[in-house]
Amino acid sequence: MxxxxxxxxxxxxxxxxxxxxxxxxxxxxxxxxxxxxxxxxxxxxxxxxxxxxxxxxxxxxxxxxxxxxxxxxxxxxxxxxxxxxxxxxxxxxxxxxxxxxxxxxxxxxxxxxxxxxxxxxxxxxxxxxxxxxxxxxxxxxxxxxxxxxxxxxxxxxxxxxxxxxxxxxxxxxxxxxxxxxxxxxxxxxxxxxxxxxDFEIRQQKRYEAAKSGVNNTVKGRNYRMFLQFLDGVKPQGDIVESDLNDKSLCVSLNYEIGHFKEMLSLVQLLTNHNATYKMRASDNDIFVTCDAKDDEGNIRHCSRLKHVNDVIAEGKNIKIISFDELLKILNVTEEELSTMPFPDASSFYKKAKPRQRAKKKEPKFEKKEFKGPTLGDLFPDLFKKLKNEIDEDK
Incomplete structure (x- = not known):
């Protein structure tokens, strides 16, 4: 190409x-x-x-x-x-x-x-x-x-x-x-x-392609669909009480990038727990590791984990848990993630971004009422003379 x-x-x-x-x-x-x-x-x-x-x-x-x-x-x-x-x-x-x-x-x-x-x-x-x-x-x-x-x-x-x-x-x-x-x-x-x-036509084609399951990676069109789902997903029923409430999470690329369908299910479950999925690993409360090997049997490196460890070393508090621990909290198996129903098309539609307006600048100094003596108070004779001259000119 x-x-x-x-x-x-x-x-x-x-x-x-x-x-x-x-x-x-x-x-x-x-x-x-x-x-x-x-x-x-x-x-x-x-x-x-x-x-x-x-x-x-x-x-x-x-x-x-x-x-x-x-x-x-x-x-x-x-x-x-x-x-x-x-x-x-x-x-x-x-x-x-x-x-x-x-x-x-x-x-x-x-x-x-x-x-x-x-x-x-x-x-x-x-x-x-x-x-x-x-x-x-x-x-x-x-x-x-x-x-x-x-x-x-x-x-x-x-x-x-x-x-x-x-x-x-x-x-x-x-x-x-x-x-x-x-x-x-x-x-x-x-x-x-x-x-x-036309956006609507392209969106429908993307949705049908994603739902078909032909490509299960979070790449290309699926990457866009995943971002849209993060914007559009809503909780199903009442919020589930758990240690994930009000937390933000991110999963290792070792799992995320090759499991598009499962990631949609995972994000839905997290939303049901009032938790948020953020793709920038260092911005989260919890990072989920997942060991994986490449085609040659070597441990696959995860760039997200490196960023997380870097910010932890700088003093940020991020909890690291394994993928199995996350599944246990969510009370779900990996097989169940892959068999959950595919989300409705309405969950993927892009939200309009609010237009940003420039903030009005506050004045550097607050204007206060002057209570001291005026020039007229200090020089009464001079101001009286000036007033008389002005009246004569009129």
């Missing part, structure tokens, strides 16, 4: 004059970077526009006019974008898809069909904001190194790649998992129609 990040510049907001891209492997290592200048066969209108800010491209206009026209590059661009085993990402990429559609229509060429992920929408969900953020601003928010030139299409493609790479790093996930986490970012350009996927 490779990743393609591309960006398009236009001479007037419609006609393509530059196409740039970056190809990486699934670890974001750059395999190829290139930009192509294209004769737009139209005038440049990028400054002094009443409805937009001035935009300055890297190359002079003469360079674009000396370049070949879009049909000359069409086959190579089409081959690049329609490459079978790749994910395509761009910032506000529906605009770029629209530019390609317009160019194909203009020169009577077959449409270029592809699926895409929009890094602008990814960042909006990542940062929990509702407005669209420019690539430059998003990069600054993520402390991504600025390219040498802005509005140079290959450099903008690399900036998009670094933005996505930064989000994946902070969330500790792959690009595929990031796309699954961001409902609104995925779309397609097909037969001159540019659309974003």
């Amino acid at each position: 490779r990743y393609l990040f591309f960006d398009i510049e236009c001479c007037n907001g419609r006609n393509i004059c530059e196409f740039g891209y970056v190809i990486t492997d699934d670890k974001f290592n750059i395999l190829e970077k290139k930009d192509i200048t294209i004769n737009p066969e139209n005038k440049f209108n990028l400054t002094g526009r009443p409805d937009g800010r001035d935009l300055y491209l890297y190359y002079p206009e003469s360079t674009y006019y000396r370049s070949n026209k879009f049909p000359y590059f069409y086959e190579n661009i089409k081959k690049l974008i329609e490459y079978p085993d790749q994910l395509i990402v761009g910032h506000a990429i529906s605009n770029d898809a629209g530019f390609l559609r317009s160019a194909c229509r203009r020169y009577k060429l077959d449409p270029i069909n592809f699926k895409f992920a929009d890094s602008q929408r990814m960042f909006s969900e990542f940062a929990n904001i509702r407005k669209s953020i420019s690539l430059e601003t998003a990069g600054e928010n993520m402390n991504v190194e600025k390219p040498k030139y802005l509005h140079k299409s290959d450099d903008d493609s690399e900036l998009t790649m670094n933005l996505v790479k930064g989000m994946c790093k902070q969330l500790d996930c792959s690009l595929e998992e990031l796309i699954e986490l961001c409902d609104s970012c995925f779309g397609k350009s097909e037969n001159n129609q540019i659309t974003y996927d």
Whole structure:
């Protein structure tokens, strides 16, 4: 699997004059970077526009006019974008898809069909904001190194790649998992129609796939479903009184990552005990260990346990228990976890995040009534003279 990040510049907001891209492997290592200048066969209108800010491209206009026209590059661009085993990402990429559609229509060429992920929408969900953020601003928010030139299409493609790479790093996930986490970012350009996927349809497909049991790992789509279940799960009946009441727990990755169905059952039982499951191990009251071996028979390392031991060494109070101890408290066997009914679809729907409002700053000093002598009290003759002069002027 490779990743393609591309960006398009236009001479007037419609006609393509530059196409740039970056190809990486699934670890974001750059395999190829290139930009192509294209004769737009139209005038440049990028400054002094009443409805937009001035935009300055890297190359002079003469360079674009000396370049070949879009049909000359069409086959190579089409081959690049329609490459079978790749994910395509761009910032506000529906605009770029629209530019390609317009160019194909203009020169009577077959449409270029592809699926895409929009890094602008990814960042909006990542940062929990509702407005669209420019690539430059998003990069600054993520402390991504600025390219040498802005509005140079290959450099903008690399900036998009670094933005996505930064989000994946902070969330500790792959690009595929990031796309699954961001409902609104995925779309397609097909037969001159540019659309974003409908959340309800995608959610139903995810639910049916998870319920089928074909994949029982907490990865990819199941990872997203698990996060949604943590948000949506509710207690069944009265709260069970136990030592888990009002506690937060986390289970070793040795168990969690390979037992999606069982983890859903486990979280439901914990919720019935008024306990909370948190995936950040060091934020919990209790950590549950689970020994496991790899294919070669060696004890499998759990990164969560290391983090827990680190914060315990720093003074945090986290109780460590075994998986068998947890099952005993919950009065359930591991086999029963796997045979419990699959949760209802309504338990997986994502809750809307509340919009964060900036707090009003309190004044540094409290305004108090002044009770001391005034200047009029200290200099009565002077103020009387000034008052008389003002009255005379009137």
